[in-house]
Amino acid sequence: MNNKSKKRKLNIIIVIIILIPCCFLLKSSINNNEERKIIKNNYISLENLGDVNIATVEEKINKKHKLNDEKDGDNSKEISNKIYFEQSVFMGDSITEGLDFYDIVNKSSVIAKKGQGLVQAKESVSVLANINPQRVFVLYGMNDLKSSENSDDFKSNYIKLVKDIKQTVPSAEIYLQSLTPVQAKVQQENNSFSQDRLDEFTQAIIEVARKESVNYIDIRPMLENREDLFEQDGIHFKADFYGLWLDDLKTQLKI
Known part of the structure; x- marks a missing residue:
């Protein structure tokens, strides 16, 4: 490449460097000393470019783009749960209701009701037909612990629920928790x-998952030594639990 071409390329790069910060700064008025300082520093940097070769300039530009990409990635985490689970449905009782109450996922992704157990849950299955989700996450049992005499009845009712879900949305992946x-x-x-x-009924859920060839996810480990996540009643959970719960589900789905 001759000197004339190098000079032309360098000029183009300089223009790009000028435009990148200017595009952002023009979005808001220059109304404080910090913004003026940024512009001043940019001009100082440009004055020093005469002694810098093209390869060095290109390397700095690439690093700047890489940092911007990493920042964009961090911002996406704030909305990742709603986006990630927008084709999913969560079925359950008042614990699952918290996903809607705390606006963790879209309202259409939650089919849950306070006090609901496996028998009552069958009435909610028909709603799945209109949603046609890709995944169905099921979390029942806390109310069944009070109403079921033994885990055999619990297991039998769980099998009936899973069969109903399969029949209603045959293409959906089912995850028992x-x-x-x-x-x-x-x-x-x-x-x-x-x-x-608790252990006996959870074992029954594992057996239902095996018998019906659906997925099982153990969410208990994420709650070990996390007394801070519980509400005062010792059963329900605070808002912080729900983000951790869904992050844990995403991790398990990738394994």
């Missing part, structure tokens, strides 16, 4: 929520 833990004070006050019973 473990029961969520409760705090020690709840177990002490109510035998229905004893650890043995």
